[in-house]
Amino acid sequence: MAGLQLLSEYGLRVDGRRPNELRQIRCKMGVFSQPDGSAYLEQGNTKVLAAVYGPHEVRLNRSKTHHDRAYINCQFSMAVFSTSERKRRPRGDRKSQEMDMNLNQIFESAIRTELYPRSRIDIYLEVLQADGSNFSACVNAATLALIDAGIPLKDYVCSCTSTLAPSQGGAPPTPMVDVNHVEETLGGPGLSMSTLPRLDSVVHLELSGTRLHLSHIDPVAEKAATGAADIMAVLDKAVRGHVAQCLHAREVSGQGADA
Numbered sequence: 001m002a003g004l005q006l007l008s009e010y011g012l013r014v015d016g017r018r019p020n021e022l023r024q025i026r027c028k029m030g031v032f033s034q035p036d037g038s039a040y041l042e043q044g045n046t047k048v049l050a051a052v053y054g055p056h057e058v059r060l061n062r063s064k065t066h067h068d069r070a071y072i073n074c075q076f077s078m079a080v081f082s083t084s085e086r087k088r089r090p091r092g093d094r095k096s097q098e099m100d101m102n103l104n105q106i107f108e109s110a111i112r113t114e115l116y117p118r119s120r121i122d123i124y125l126e127v128l129q130a131d132g133s134n135f136s137a138c139v140n141a142a143t144l145a146l147i148d149a150g151i152p153l154k155d156y157v158c159s160c161t162s163t164l165a166p167s168q169g170g171a172p173p174t175p176m177v178d179v180n181h182v183e184e185t186l187g188g189p190g191l192s193m194s195t196l197p198r199l200d201s202v203v204h205l206e207l208s209g210t211r212l213h214l215s216h217i218d219p220v221a222e223k224a225a226t227g228a229a230d231i232m233a234v235l236d237k238a239v240r241g242h243v244a245q246c247l248h249a250r251e252v253s254g255q256g257a258d259a
Contacts, residue, residue, distance in 0.1 A: 006165040006187055007174055013183070015044070019165070019176045022227060025234045027141070029148040029242040035124075037149025041141035044180055045131035048138050050145035054121035064120065069113035071120045074103035076138060078127040099135060102204060106139060106159075106194050109203040112152040121151065132180035133161040135206075139194050140231060147239055155196035156235055157203065160227030162220050164188035164212070175219045177227040188212065193224035197232045 007013060017023070023044030032038040037052040058065045065071055076099040107123060123145070125138045139159035146153060163183055164173040176183060184190055189212045194204035202225075212220065 006176070006183055013165075013176065015180060019174050020223065020226070022160075022178045022230055022234075023180065025140075025231065027144055027235070027238045029144050029238065030246075035145075035149070037145045037147070037151070039141050039144035039148055041137060041144065043133060043137040043140065043178070045129060046127070046134055046137045046180075047129040048134075048141040049126045049128060050138070050141035051124045052121065052142075052145045052149040052151065053124075054149070055116040055119040055151070056121075058118070058120045065118050066113075068117050070111065070116035072104050072108050072111065072113065072123070073120060074100050074107060074123045074125070074142070076100050076103060076125045076127075078130060078134075082127045082130045099138070102135070102206065103138065103142070106157060106204045107142065107146070110143075110153050110155065110157045110196060111146065112154065115152060130181065132182075132184045133178055133192075135159065135192055136161045136178075136194070139204075140235060144235060144238065148242070155198045155201075156232045157194060158197055158228040158232045158235065159192060159194040159204070160224045160231055161190050161192045162224040162227060163190045163209075164216055164220060173216065175216075175223040177223045184209075188216075191220050191224050193221065193228060195225060195228045197229045 011018060026042040028040045030038060031040045032051060035051040035053050039050045041048050055070050058071065076096050123142050125142060127134050136159035139157055143157045160177060161179050162175055162177045163179045165176055165187055166173060173188065179187060179190060189207055189209040192206045193202060195202050
């Protein structure tokens with residue numbers, strides 16, 4: 001990929017998007033019957049499954065309980081076939097453990113844990129295909145799965161990753177939203193931001209890769225926040241569509257029972 005430009009002379013990215021455009025997001029709730037809640041989300045070519053169990057009583061490990069709130073347990077993993085190189089350890093490595101910790105912090109801030117004392121909520125996330133912004137896609141998929149499970153949230157939890165396209169021809173670096181794998185690899189540092197958009201609250205912020213100059217922090221962060229708000233609109237539409245579909249199915253089944 002030597003010599004590949006992240007932005008063309010017409011201001012288009014390698015996949016044809018403008019710097020402020022999200023990848024296409026497809027999502028579906030209730031994809032499994034065994035968990036209390038589940039969701040499948042595609043963010044471009046990044047594909048994630050999320051499953052939620054709980055809230056349920058903690059029976060074995062009593063140390064992982066809180067008398068005044070629920071204990072949140074997030075587990076992140078990547079399928080061995082999720083990248084071009086086969087992963088030897090799809091879960092349990094240092095990177096996965098770091099993701100688990102960050103996900104725990106995010107959803108402890110977003111879930112109304114005080115409603116479920118001495119209980120536990122398990123959130124399992126599996127990346128089926130990785131093509132950039134994997135962490136953000138997992139946060140968005142987990143939000144849908146939690147809503148499907150009927151667990152109260154303070155707000156939608158939406159995450160987006162932004163980066164900087166290197167300067168070209170004397171032009172300043174350009175912030176880009178919802179980065180793919182090529183942009184993560186060849187672009188500047190990636191800034192992942194998870195927010196509660198309606199509450200105007202940031203619950204997680206992480207900078208990966210090289211250092212980000214102080215003068216670029218605000219535009220890159222603003223791009224990530226705007227992307228998270230746009231993602232919330234997509235998730236909200238999916239949730240409303242899923243609820244309408246469930247209500248319609250209930251009405252149809254009720255009419256069939258009356259007949």
